[in-house]
Amino acid sequence: MTSDHGFIYKRNPVLQSDKINTAEEPGKLKKRRYIVAKEPVVDDGVFNIGLGHMLGNGDDKVISYPGGTSVFSAKGNAGLHYVHGGSSPQEMLIPVIDIKMDKGAVETRTVQIMLVSLIQKITNLITTLDFIQSDPVSDVVKGTVYKLYFLSEDHERISNENIYLADKRDEDVHKRLFRMRFTFKNKRYDKSKNYYLVAYDESNDVEVFRHEVIMDVAFPNDSGF
Known part of the structure; x- marks a missing residue:
């Protein structure tokens, strides 16, 4: 059994000052909470990891993601009340729970x-x-x-x-x-x-x-x- 906490809701929408600006480039996959591109995003509070390292293959693209609740500047205003936890443990780790039923403990x-x-x-x-x-x-x-x-x-x-x-x-x-x-x-x-x-x-x-x-x-x- 696995679990995910979902998104974090903020009473106020994400401010412009909380957005990380990056240049538009051909072939770049840009979303509010991550960017997949040939080059890493070099900015305060941004972490990078190789896609090939994650997938165990030779892909040379890089995944960039905010380390906190900041987001990348992207088109559209939908969902600005919801933020991700960045590189917090609840975002980077997926809990896996093994359940074992003790038949002797089940009330009949x-x-x-x-x-x-x-x-x-x-x-x-x-x-x-x-x-x-x-x-x-x-x-x-x-x-x-x-x-x-x-x-x-x-x-x-x-x-x-x-x-x-x-x-x-x-x-x-x-x-x-x-x-x-x-x-x-x-x-x-x-x-x-x-x-x-x-x-x-x-x-x-x-x-x-x-x-x-x-x-x-x-x-x-x-x-x-």
Whole structure:
């Protein structure tokens, strides 16, 4: 990985006194911050280096550049608020950073699931609900297995148990949606009591979410009074 500090911005533009005047010559490549020519620029604060030395060949041209924030006098006024650092270390050296990732130091987490269906009341002994796997499985988001079922407030299991293998790697959120069908015990439910949809991570048997519902299922021969 490499880096560059960019240009230095000055509140006031470069003054004429900060410009270094040089003669125009055929074949001279002249820019505000450097000149490439057959002859070096001999002036206070100007440094010169052979182009052939830089390129490792026999080129006899010379690169001249200001040692500070001064610039060479050139046509145009654009960019006069920006100066280079001349021969300062940040201009002459390119930092190269080697990055080594320590896999043991990367924190990982288990992928989560969430209930999508907006349900507050169960009115049928067979109910289908929609869920979503919150993130795609990756190097730092680990897959797992979830078990989901309904409980009463007395911890009685009142539905079948569904198993979901949370291992989808799709970036598209729609491809991480899934649906589960729950079948409830055919019994009389008390609407004044609390019932819950719960999800457990099978890898550690930890409850990951709990959603409260009301059981309002008509029992056979129940007149409702």
